[in-house]
Each structure stands twice: as C-alpha cells, then as structure tokens.
Amino acid sequence: xxxxxxxxxxxxxxxxxxxxxxxxxxxxxxxxxxxxxxxxxxxxxxxxxxxxxxxxxxxxxxxxxxxxxxxxxxxxxxxxxxxxxxxxxxxxxxxxxxxxxxxxxxxxxxxxxxxxxxxxxxxxxxxxxxxxxxxxxxxxxxxxxxxxxxxxxxxxxxxxxxxxxxxxxxxxxxxxxxxxxxxxxxxxxxxxxxxxxxxxxxxxxxxxxxxxxxxxxxxxxxxxxxxxxxxxxxxxxxxxxxxxxxxxxxxxxxxxxxxxxxxxxxxxxxxxxxxxxxxxxxxxxxxxxxxxxxxxxxxxxxxxxxxxxxxxxxxxxxxxxxxxxxxxxxxxxxxxxxxxxxxxxxxxxxx
Ligand SMILES: Cc1ncc(C[n+]2csc(CCOP(=O)(O)OP(=O)(O)O)c2C)c(N)n1
Ligand code: SF4
Ligand SMILES: [Mg+2]
Numbered sequence: 555x556x557x558x559x560x561x562x563x564x565x566x567x568x569x570x571x572x573x574x575x576x577x578x579x580x581x582x583x584x585x586x587x588x589x590x591x592x593x594x595x596x597x598x599x600x601x602x603x604x605x606x607x608x609x610x611x612x613x614x615x616x617x618x619x620x621x622x623x624x625x626x627x628x629x630x631x632x633x634x635x636x637x638x639x640x641x642x643x644x645x646x647x648x649x650x651x652x653x654x655x656x657x658x659x660x661x662x663x664x665x666x667x668x669x670x671x672x673x674x675x676x677x678x679x680x681x682x683x684x685x686x687x688x689x690x691x692x693x694x695x696x697x698x699x700x701x702x703x704x705x706x707x708x709x710x711x712x713x714x715x716x717x718x719x720x721x722x723x724x725x726x727x728x729x730x731x732x733x734x735x736x737x738x739x740x741x742x743x744x745x746x747x748x749x750x751x752x753x754x755x756x757x758x759x760x761x762x763x764x765x766x767x768x769x770x771x772x773x774x775x776x777x778x779x780x781x782x783x784x785x786x787x788x789x790x791x792x793x794x795x796x797x798x799x800x801x802x803x804x805x806x807x808x809x810x811x812x813x814x815x816x817x818x819x820x821x822x823x824x825x826x827x828x829x830x831x832x833x834x835x836x837x838x839x840x841x842x843x844x845x846x847x848x849x850x851x852x853x854x855x856x857x858x859x860x861x862x863x864x865x866x867x868x869x870x871x872x873x874x875x876x877x878x879x880x881x882x883x884x885x886x887x888x889x890x891x892x893x894x895x896x897x898x899x900x901x902x903x904x905x
Contacts, residue, residue, distance in 0.1 A: 559583055559584075559632075560578075560581060560583065560584060564576055564578050564579075571605055571606070571608045572608040573608050573610060575605065575608075575611075576605075577601060577602070577605045579605075579611065579633070580600075580601040580604045580605050580609075580611065580630065580631055581601055581629075581630060581631075581632060582597075582627070582628055582629040582630045582631060582632040583628050583629055583632065584629070585597070585626070585629040586625070587622055587625070587626070587629075588773055588774050590773045591622065591698075591770075591771075591772065591773055591774075592692065592694065592744030592745070592768075592769070592770030592771045592772070592773075592785075593622055593623050593626050593692045593694075593744070593770050594626075594629070595744040595745065595747065595750075595770070596626065596690065596692055596744050596750070596768050596770055597626050597629045597630045598630075598747065599744075599747050599750040599751040599754055600630050600631070600661070600690075600754055601630050601631070602747070602751045603751045603752075603754035603755040603758065604630075604631060604758070606751070606755060607755050607758060607759065607800070607802060608802075609659065609758070611631055611632075611633035611634045612633060612634065612635075613634075613657070613658055613659055614631060614634040614635065614658065614659045614660075614661060615634065615635040615636070615637070615648075615651060615658045615659070615660050615661070616630075616631055616634055616635070616636050616637075616661045616662075616663060617636070617637045617638075617639060617644050617647055617648045617651070617660070617661070617662050617663070618637075618638055618639065618644055618662065618663045618664060618668075619638075619639055619640065619641050619642055619643060619644040619664050619665070619668035619669075619673060620638075620639075620640065620641035620642075620668060620699070621641070621664075621665035621667055621668050621697065621698065621699045622665065622692075622698040622699045622772075623663060623664060623665035623668065623691075623692035623694075623698070623770070624638065624644070624663060624664060624665060624668055625638075625699075626663055626692070627661075627663050635658065637651070641667075641668060641672050641673070642668055642669070642671070642672035642673025642674075642676055643673065643676060644662050644663075644664055644668070644673070644676070645662065645673065645676035645677060645679065645680035645685075645689075646676055646679075646680075648660055648662050648680065648685065648687055649680055649683065649685050649871070652685055652686060652687065652871070653871070653872075653875075653877065654881065654882045654883070655881035655882065655883070656686070656872055656877070656879065656881070657881055659688075659758060660685070660686065660687035660688070661687070661688050661690070661758070662680075662687055662688070662689040662690065663690050663692065664677075664689070664690070664691050664692070665691065665692055665693070665694070665697075665698070665705075666691055666692075666693040666694060666695060666696075666705040666706065666707040666727070667696075667697040667705040667706075668691075669691050669727065670691075670705060670706040670707045670725045670727060671697075671705050671706045674706065674725075677689075677727075677730075678730070678734055680763065681730075681731050681734035681735060681736045681763050681765065682734045682735050683763070683871045683874075684735065684736075684737065684762050684763045684868065684869060684870045684871050684874065685763055685870065685871050686761055686762060686763070686870040686871065686872070687763060687764065688754065688757040688758050688760070688764045688766070689763065689764065689765045689766070690754070690757075690766045690768060691727055691765075691766070691767050691768065692744070692768055692770040693707055693727065693767055693768060693769050693770055693783070694769075694770050694771055694772035694775075694776050694783050695707050695708040695709070695712065695724075695772075695776050695781065695782070695783035696708065696714075696772050696775050696776045696783075698772045698774065698775060698776075701775065702714065702715060702772070702774070702775025702776060704718075704720045704722070706722075706724070706725045707724050707725050707726075707727060707783075708720045708722075708724055708782075708783070709724040709782040709783075710722060710723045710724055712724075712780060712781055712782045712783070713778070713779075713780030713781060714775075714776075714781075715775055715776070715778050715781075717780075726848070726852070727765070727767045728740075728741050728765075728767050728848060728858075728862060729845065729848055729849070731763075731765040731767075732841060732844055732845050732848070732862070732863055733845070735763070736762075736763040736764070736765045736863075737760070737761075737762035737763055737764070737863075737864065737865040737868030738756070738757055738760045738762060738763070738764035738765065738861075738863070738864050738865070738868075739764075739765050739844070739861075739862050739863040739864075740753045740756075740757070740764075740765070740766045740767070740859075740860065740861045740862055741766070741767045741768070741769070741857070741858065741859045741860070741862060742766060742767075742768050742769070742859050742860075743768065743769045743770075743788050743789075743792055743859060744768055744769065744770040744771070745771075745785060745788070745789065746792075746859070748797075749794065749797060749798070749859060749860065750766075750768060752797075752798040752799055752800055753766055753798060753860075753861060754766065755800040756798055756800045756821075756825075756827050756861065756864075759800065759802070759821055759823055759825040760821060760822075760864070760866075760868075761821070761822040761823065761868060761870055762865065762868030762869070762870050763868075763870075769783060769788045769857065771783055771784050771785045771788065773785075788857060791855060791856055791857045792856075792857055792859055793833075793851055793856035793857065793858050793859065794832050794858075794859045794860045795831070795832055795833045795836040795838075795847075795858055795859070795860040795861075795862065796817070796829040796830060796831050796832055796833070796836060796838065796860040796861055797829070797830045797832065797860065798827060798828065798829055798830075798860070798861050799827075799828040799830075800825055800826070800827055800828075801825065801826040801828060802824075802825050815830055815831055816828060816829065816830060816831070817829040817831060817837075817838065819838070819839065819864055819866050820866060821866045822866060822867065822868075827861070827864065827866075829860075829861060832860070833847075836860075838860075838861050838862060838863055838864050839863070839864060839865070839866075840863075841863055841865075844862050844863040847862075848862065
C-alpha cells in the first residue's frame with residue numbers, strides 16, 4: 555500500500571556515502587506494483603545511482619505523469635520534491651519548474667503510454683528545447699495500469715496476451731529523441747542494473763536533455779510469447795554497444811580497462827564518462843552515425859542498448875533564453891516587478 559512507510563531503522567553497519575547517507579536514505583515507500591514488475595528494478599537502479607553520486611535528496615525534484623511507471627517516484631527518494639502530474643503532461647510541468655528554479659536536479663519518470671501515446675507532443679517539445687533534466691521512460695509496450703492495451707511503442711506484429719496482433723508501427727523513443735535534439739540518449743533494460751545504474755548517474759550529471767528508454771517488461775500483461783517487450787525477448791535480442799562508468803570530478807581517475815577499449819567523455823560538470831566499447835566502431839558523439847547504427851541493428855532484429863549519443867558541451871533552455879541564475883522565489887519584489895517604465899520599454903521593443 556502506498557501509505558505504508560518502510561521502517562526508519564537502519565542497521566549501523568550499512569555502507570555510507572560521502573554525505574553520510576545509506577542506500578536506505580534514498581528509498582521511498584513500499585511499492586504497490588506487481589511483484590516482478592520491471593519498473594521496481596528501475597526504481598532500485600535510481601536509488602543506487604543517487605546514492606553513488608552523493609546526491610543531496612532535497613536537491614532533486616522527481617516528476618511523473620500517470621501509469622504504473624508514473625507511480626514509482628513514490629517508491630524512491632522519499633526525501634526529495636515530488637509532483638505526480640496529469641497523464642502525458644509531466645514535461646510541461648517539469649519545464650515550468652526548471653525555469654523557476656534551475657538549482658534543483660530534475661528527474662522525469664514516465665511510461666510509454668504517458669510519453670509516446672497521449673504525451674507525444676509534450677515529449678517532443680521538452681527534448682527539442684533542451685530542458686536540463688533526466689527523462690526516463692519505463693517502456694513495456696502496453697498501458698499497464700489500465701490492463702494491457704497496446705501503447706504506441708508496441709512493435710508492429712507483436713501479440714497481446716489475448717493473441718491480438720498489433721497492426722500499427724511502433725514508435726522508437728530513442729530514434730525520436732535523437733532526431734529531436736536530445737543531448738544524451740541511452741537505452742537499457744530493467745533486468746540489467748549493471749548497465750542501467752551508471753547510465754542514470756551519467757544522465758543526472760549531464761547538462762541538457764538526457765533521455766533513457768528502459769525496456770521494462772510488464773509481467774501482468776506483456777511478458778508472453780509473441781511480445782517483443784518480454785524478459786525473454788529482450789534478453790535474447792539485446793545488443794550492448796558499450797558499458798559505462800562515471801567518475802565524478804573530484805575522484806582520481808583510475809581504470810581497470812585495457813587501453814584501446816575505452817572512450818573517455820568529459821562532461822560539463824567535470825565528471826568523466828568512461829565507455830568500454832563493445833561494438834568496436836561505435837562513436838557515441840556522432841548523432842548521425844548513432845541514428846543510422848540504430849536503424850541498421852533494428853533491421854537485423856537487435857535491440858541496441860548503452861549510451862548511444864552524448865554531446866558533453868550541450869546548451870540548455872536557460873542558455874537559450876538567457877534567464878537569471880537565481881531561483882525566482884529568491885528574487886525581490888523589485889526584481890520580479892520592475893515597474894511601468896520597464897514594461898513600456900519591453901512593449902516599445904516589440905513594436
Ligand atoms: C487524460 C487521461 N486519459 C486516460 C487515462 C487512463 N490511463 C491511465 S494510465 C494510462 C496508460 C499508462 O500507460 P503507461 O504510461 O505505458 O504506463 P504503465 O502503466 O504501462 O507503466 C491510461 C490510458 C488517464 N488517466 N487520463
Ligand atoms: S500491471 Fe504491469 S506495469 Fe503495472 S505494476 Fe503490474 S507488471 Fe508492472
Ligand atoms: Mg507502459
């Protein structure tokens with residue numbers, strides 16, 4: 555039940571991060587999702603990522619829409635700011651919050667129905683505007699909460715639990731995010747925490763629109779034979795292009811990888827993304843190549859995962875608009891309402 559909080563007791567020997575917090579401090583309420591739902595594994599990866607980057611919980615704002623996936627922010631980061639918005643409308647609320655206060659770290663959590671069906675327009679605009687955020691779609695190909703109708707990411711030809719064949723083409727959220735201009739684009743699988751948690755760490759430290767499509771099987775309505783979003787299907791068709799480590803700016807750079815297998819990408823905040831290449835010819839800084847690689851592998855029946863594209867020097871919406879650095883609630887009345895003369899000046903400039 556959502557109202558059941560976990561016991562506050564922490565075992566004294568639990569590992570602590572640089573802030574003195576344990577993993578438990580990054581958890582939320584007890585999950586009400588079906589036991590085995592992929593979404594709960596994503597929540598666990600978010601907890602791990604936030605613990606490992608020493609994130610101060612009060613600095614994070616988690617926003618979501620409606621769906622089983624959009625319920626999950628209640629199950630992690632219980633001490634962070636949260637806003638469970640309307641179906642498909644999380645991106646506009648996140649954009650507004652971000653413009654009002656750029657000091658918070660924004661995490662949007664959504665579903666494939668929430669983002670690719672009803673919320674597709676909002677998804678497109680939040681990506682093309684480069685809102686500084688991490689946007690996770692927990693992608694199961696169905697509307698889990700309303701009992702398993704195909705969503706817009708369901709692949710053409712895939713079968714519902716009752717045997718109905720989907721006749722519509724599926725939307726590939728990764729291809730869309732690349733085309734729309736997101737500056738960090740990745741795909742992972744809820745069953746692969748070793749790949750997913752570092753991707754979330756990297757996205758949270760990235761400046762710009764960071765998108766992660768996480769294949770997250772719905773065990774109640776989309777985990778049968780004939781589904782292309784089931785645990786078995788994803789495991790069999792998963793093709794990882796790289797594996798990632800994130801080194802924060804203050805940590806000494808050490809690596810266990812052999813030279814030649816590694817790509818290092820320095821991000822805006824000084825953090826270093828260390829990518830162990832699996833596909834030797836894969837360059838994660840080439841958007842056009844990433845798009846064609848994705849199409850090629852998809853035609854071969856593979857689901858490409860890993861960090862697919864990153865622009866480490868990306869601008870965000872604040873850069874484009876030239877907004878003030880201080881949160882709006884810290885500005886004085888005088889700064890917020892500069893008076894009739896300033897308004898007359900703005901109006902005159904628009905004539
Ligand atoms: C405006 C509006 N239309 C329809 C619904 C009904 N509805 C609730 S959740 C949902 C789909 C959720 O699917 P998804 O985002 O994929 O989340 P999942 O449950 O699969 O994690 C729908 C259609 C709603 N709540 N609001
Ligand atoms: S219905 Fe599907 S998506 Fe919703 S909690 Fe159950 S397994 Fe997860
Ligand atoms: Mg869904």
